[in-house]
Amino acid sequence: MSVRSGKAPHDDWAAALEIDDLTVAYNSRPAIWDIDLRVPEGVLMAVIGPNGAGKSTLIKAALKLIPRAAGTVRFYGQPYEQVRGLVGYVPQRGSVDWDFPTTALDVVSMGLYGRLGWIRRPGQGDRESAMHALQQVGMQDFADRQISQLSGGQQQRTFLARALVQDARIYLMDEPFAAVDAVTERAIITILRELRARGKTVVVVHHDLQTAPEYFDWVTLLNVEIVASGPIAATFTPDNLRQTYGGRVAYLHEGQRIAGLEDE
Amino acid sequence: MFFVEEVVIQLLLNFVAREELNAFLRDPQHTATIVGSLIAVSGALLGTFLLLRGMSLTSDAISHTVLLGIVVAFILMGSVFGQHPDLSSVWLIVGAAAAGVATVLLTELIYRSGLVKQDAALGLAFPLLFAIAVILVSRVVSDVHLDEDAVMVGEIGVAWANTNSHCLSGCESVTITPDDPRAELTRQCTNCRDLGISPRDDKAEFTEICTNCGQYSPAQAWQAGFTEQEPALVFWPKSITVMAVMTLLTLLAIVLFYKELKLSTFDPTLAAALGFRPTLLHYGLMVLVSLVAVGAFDAVGSILVVAFFIIPPAAAYLLTDRLPRMLVYSSLIGAAGAYTGYDLARGNLLGIANLSDILAGLNDLFGLGLSESWDSSISASMVLMTFFFFLVAWTFSPKYGLVSTMLRRRNQRRSFDHQVVLGHIHHHQGSASASEELAASTLYRHFRWTPAKMQRTLRQLRARNLVQIEANLVSLTERGETHAHQFRETQLTNESVGE
Numbered sequence: 001m002s003v004r005s006g007k008a009p010h011d012d013w014a015a016a017l018e019i020d021d022l023t024v025a026y027n028s029r030p031a032i033w034d035i036d037l038r039v040p041e042g043v044l045m046a047v048i049g050p051n052g053a054g055k056s057t058l059i060k061a062a063l064k065l066i067p068r069a070a071g072t073v074r075f076y077g078q079p080y081e082q083v084r085g086l087v088g089y090v091p092q093r094g095s096v097d098w099d100f101p102t103t104a105l106d107v108v109s110m111g112l113y114g115r116l117g118w119i120r121r122p123g124q125g126d127r128e129s130a131m132h133a134l135q136q137v138g139m140q141d142f143a144d145r146q147i148s149q150l151s152g153g154q155q156q157r158t159f160l161a162r163a164l165v166q167d168a169r170i171y172l173m174d175e176p177f178a179a180v181d182a183v184t185e186r187a188i189i190t191i192l193r194e195l196r197a198r199g200k201t202v203v204v205v206h207h208d209l210q211t212a213p214e215y216f217d218w219v220t221l222l223n224v225e226i227v228a229s230g231p232i233a234a235t236f237t238p239d240n241l242r243q244t245y246g247g248r249v250a251y252l253h254e255g256q257r258i259a260g261l262e263d264e
Numbered sequence: 265m266f267f268v269e270e271v272v273i274q275l276l277l278n279f280v281a282r283e284e285l286n287a288f289l290r291d292p293q294h295t296a297t298i299v300g301s302l303i304a305v306s307g308a309l310l311g312t313f314l315l316l317r318g319m320s321l322t323s324d325a326i327s328h329t330v331l332l333g334i335v336v337a338f339i340l341m342g343s344v345f346g347q348h349p350d351l352s353s354v355w356l357i358v359g360a361a362a363a364g365v366a367t368v369l370l371t372e373l374i375y376r377s378g379l380v381k382q383d384a385a386l387g388l389a390f391p392l393l394f395a396i397a398v399i400l401v402s403r404v405v406s407d408v409h410l411d412e413d414a415v416m417v418g419e420i421g422v423a424w425a426n427t428n429s430h431c432l433s434g435c436e437s438v439t440i441t442p443d444d445p446r447a448e449l450t451r452q453c454t455n456c457r458d459l460g461i462s463p464r465d466d467k468a469e470f471t472e473i474c475t476n477c478g479q480y481s482p483a484q485a486w487q488a489g490f491t492e493q494e495p496a497l498v499f500w501p502k503s504i505t506v507m508a509v510m511t512l513l514t515l516l517a518i519v520l521f522y523k524e525l526k527l528s529t530f531d532p533t534l535a536a537a538l539g540f541r542p543t544l545l546h547y548g549l550m551v552l553v554s555l556v557a558v559g560a561f562d563a564v565g566s567i568l569v570v571a572f573f574i575i576p577p578a579a580a581y582l583l584t585d586r587l588p589r590m591l592v593y594s595s596l597i598g599a600a601g602a603y604t605g606y607d608l609a610r611g612n613l614l615g616i617a618n619l620s621d622i623l624a625g626l627n628d629l630f631g632l633g634l635s636e637s638w639d640s641s642i643s644a645s646m647v648l649m650t651f652f653f654f655l656v657a658w659t660f661s662p663k664y665g666l667v668s669t670m671l672r673r674r675n676q677r678r679s680f681d682h683q684v685v686l687g688h689i690h691h692h693q694g695s696a697s698a699s700e701e702l703a704a705s706t707l708y709r710h711f712r713w714t715p716a717k718m719q720r721t722l723r724q725l726r727a728r729n730l731v732q733i734e735a736n737l738v739s740l741t742e743r744g745e746t747h748a749h750q751f752r753e754t755q756l757t758n759e760s761v762g763e
Contacts, residue, residue: 027378063537081539089537096531100316101585110527114538119520146585162534 015074016041016170016201017062022071024054024061031057033225035071039170039203039218044196046206046215046232049222050245055205056092058222059172063089075170084114088168090159092175098148104158105143108133111162133161138187153184160188170201177206189215212236265354266428268509269500273430282432282496295424295501297606300646302507303560304598306514307572308580310553312587312594315577316529321383323573325371325390326364326550327557327566332397333363334558339400357558364554365547367393418565420503421609421642427499431482435495438485442474446490449474503562510559514552518591521545526587564643571647572598579650579657582664597653605646610639681721683751684711686730689740690748702738 017039024031032054039045047055060066062073064080075083088111109122109130116122122130134140137157142150150158156176163171176188192215195202206212212219212232219235221227221244228240276285288294307323314320337359367390375385440447451470453463461467480488482495518525528535528542535542553573560569580594604614611619659666688710692701701710708718722738725731730744740748 060533065533065536084537084539087537089534091531091533095533097316097318100530101581101587101590102526102530103586107530110531110534113523113527113540116523118524118540121523148585 015039016043016076017203018074018077019058019062020072022058022061022073023069024057024066025069030069030224032061032222035222035226037220037226037229039201039220041169041201042196042199043218044192044202044204044216045218045220046204046212047220047222048206048209048212048244049227053223053244055222056174059089059174059203059205062172063087085166086169088163088166088171090163090171090173090176093152093156093159093178098150098155100147102147103144104139104147104150104154105130105134107147107158108161108165111165114166130161130165133165134158136164137161137191151181153180156180157184157187160191164191168200171195171203173202173204175205175207177204177208177211209241265502265505265509269428269505270430272505273432273498273500277432277498282498285498289427289499289501290424292421292424293606293610295504296420296642297603299420299423299501299503299507299563300602300606300642301599302504302511303556303563303569304572304576304602304646304650305595306507306511306556307560307569308576308594308598309514309518309591310549310556311573312577312580312591313525313529313549314553314573315581316587320574320577321386321570322368322371322550323553323557324570325367325386326553327561327569327573329363329367329390329393329397330360330554330558330561331363331401331566332366332393333359333361333554334561335397335400336363357555360558360561361551361554363393364550364557368547368550418561418563418568418643420563420646423503423563424501426503427501428505429481429483430498430500432496432498433493435482436485436491436493437482438480438488438490440474440477440480440490442472442477444477446476447474448476503559506559507563510555514556517548517552521548525549564646568643568647571650575647575650575654576601579654582657582661585663597657598650601650601653602646605649606642608640608649609642609645678721678724681717682725682728682730683748685718685721685725686740686744686748686751689731689738690745693739699737704733704736704738707738 015038017037019035019037022035022037023033031052035058047058049055057066061068062080064073073080075087080087105127109126111133112122112126112130116126131140131143134143137160139154139157139161142154142158147155147158156178160173160176163173177185180188192202192204196217204216206216213236216232218230219232220229221235221240223244227244228235273285280288311320311323314323334356337353337356340359341353341355370389370393371382371385374380374388375382380388442449449472452473453468454471455461455467455469456463456465459465459467463470476488480490482491483497485491486494524535524540524545527538528540528545532542535545557566557569560572564572576594576598577590579597580590583593584590607614608619613619657665660668662668685707688707689702692698695701704722707722708715711718713721722731722733725744726733729741730747731738732741733739
């Protein structure tokens with residue numbers, strides 16, 4: 001492996017997310033292998049790699065949603081359990097049942113449950129912040145819609161609003177751009193940029209190689225192991241991409257669309 | 265449980281006289297409908313979450329395996345404490361909860377092996393535990409009241425007869441000892457039989473024995489005439505208490521943990537990320553299901569209880585798309601099913617028809633010789649009525665029902681037909697081929713429709729003032745013009761602004 005993002009050259013960063021020696025295996029087959037990764041505070045980072053590269057696994061393991069075989073993960077120097085409130089998470093849209101009997105506003109207010117803790121119910125103020133988050137993603141008119149009556153893009157924006165309402169410092173998003181319409185894609189990227197402007201850190205599992213250099217300022221190329229991680233200009237190179245995808249990405253600079261490599 | 269009953273009885277006696285209360289509880293219908301409704305409400309509340317988690321059938325598995333918990337608790341109680349608990353004992357409830365959790369654990373263990381699918385894993389786990397329970401019932405505790413009938417459909421009809429008696433006044437229990445003046449003593453020969461002699465024989469030895477000595481409960485003491493005052497008793501059916509406690513526990517859990525249950529049902533991943541414990545909640549839910557299943561076991565058996573978990577939420581799911589309303593509707597549907605189900609068991613279908621009369625009518629007409637008194641299983645009738653309410657929701661639900669779906673489809677089809685015709689006119693109006701393309705009498709040919717369909721569509725369009733026909737030539741009105749234009753704007757352009 002070539003450009004490893006070990007700790008040594010970057011010790012002056014304030015790391016929002018710091019992963020050391022992280023390995024996750026499904027039935028003894030490693031999904032991600034010995035990951036060392038530091039994400040500096042305030043970047044908008046894409047995690048890019050082919051199907052089965054372990055992109056979602058990386059995020060889920062960081063949040064302890066799946067067991068780790070080895071390794072440590074720290075957010076702002078702390079284990080995740082200590083800083084849950086600082087971390088916002090947007091799961092894949094397909095991970096929930098959209099026929100669930102509830103409204104968009106209610107889904108957004110679920111983002112506040114972590115702050116509320118056990119038993120306490122959201123109050124009027126919480127509903128207002130949920131409504132505000134819906135406004136931010138341009139969904140205020142759909143607050144009372146049953147969620148199955150939203151389009152895919154609207155559902156994705158609802159999920160994004162749910163993360164926004166958490167008011168976290170770092171956001172981990174699993175494929176927010178998957179199968180959304182152009183309007184939603186623009187809405188999402190606008191919000192991601194706003195988050196960055198407010199000093200937040202955003203980590204996004206992304207598929208579209210075409211848009212990556214335009215949307216993100218930082219990138220991690222992943223294929224079970226880390227291929228490269230760093231500022232996008234220096235890292236998102238044909239060489240690195242070829243290494244990440246094997247021989248399959250040959251004509252990046254001739255403007256061919258290589259994206260659309262689907263879910264793992 | 266006994267203490268809870270005391271409190272409730274004292275409370276009730278502020279409103280009704282003791283005799284009235286006893287008379288009320290002695291009516292089998294009252295106890296059966298109360299117990300049935302409590303089962304239905306608690307089942308419906310839990311079933312709503314099971315349905316949304318896609319695990320309705322887990323309630324079926326658990327309602328069977330609680331039998332194992334009951335039997336094991338029975339055996340332990342018998343061998344360790346030397347007593348036979350009845351079905352309202354706390355230990356049986358603990359045993360049942362453990363059995364419920366064991367079912368889910370075993371299922372997950374089998375499923376995690378990766379060798380069988382989830383439904384098959386459930387199907388492997390629960391018959392195993394149930395089979396063990398059945399064998400234990402027949403081998404070990406065959407003397408107790410746990411027969412196959414009870415397991416099948418329960419005995420809600422006689423629930424009123426199994427009571428705790430609570431004494432309110434005149435509660436004098438009496439102990440008669442041999443030196444009490446009221447003791448009845450008789451002399452009995454102790455060696456007559458051994459020696460083969462008559463009591464009159466000189467060698468006969470005698471001892472005095474007391475025939476009525478011992479402990480008398482207030483009721484027994486009064487009956488035996490030892491006490492002056494008739495004790496005031498209330499006979500409280502045990503199953504009402506058991507189910508009421510289970511229902512209250514269920515309600516309490518759902519009210520307290522509503523937010524957590526909702527989140528972990530909708531999005532377990534986020535629930536875990538936010539630090540709620542989805543697994544813990546999952547098992548908590550399973551414990552509650554076990555408690556309700558064991559409470560209901562006595563009344564409706566282990567097979568039919570699953571209907572109380574599945575049917576009301578399934579009906580409510582068709583009637584609303586808000587979770588709080590779904591919980592309320594499914595409780596109401598369940599309770600209504602239990603209430604009307606009792607009447608059905610007695611032959612009364614919703615007060616509309618008397619099934620006994622119908623049987624008599626059939627006999628008169630065809631001479632079938634059927635038994636004319638309709639008297640059937642109460643629990644089964646409750647299930648039938650609950651299903652009837654489901655059918656009503658399925659057919660008439662305003663949003664998802666068969667009728668409204670059919671009407672909506674028909675309207676959509678009709679409005680699409682309208683658009684097609686409007687579009688055609690819009691397209692050809694004023695063109696060179698207009699006279700050929702827009703002739704009212706032959707318009708149907710261009711669409712390959714039947715003349716009748718075209719006539720109908722044109723009639724509807726004229727009624728809506730969208731088209732006019734002059735000299736056999738169809739044209740759009742001003743309104744129709746706008747309409748066709750709007751349709752092109754909104755439906756035919758490929759803009760994906762969410763909607």
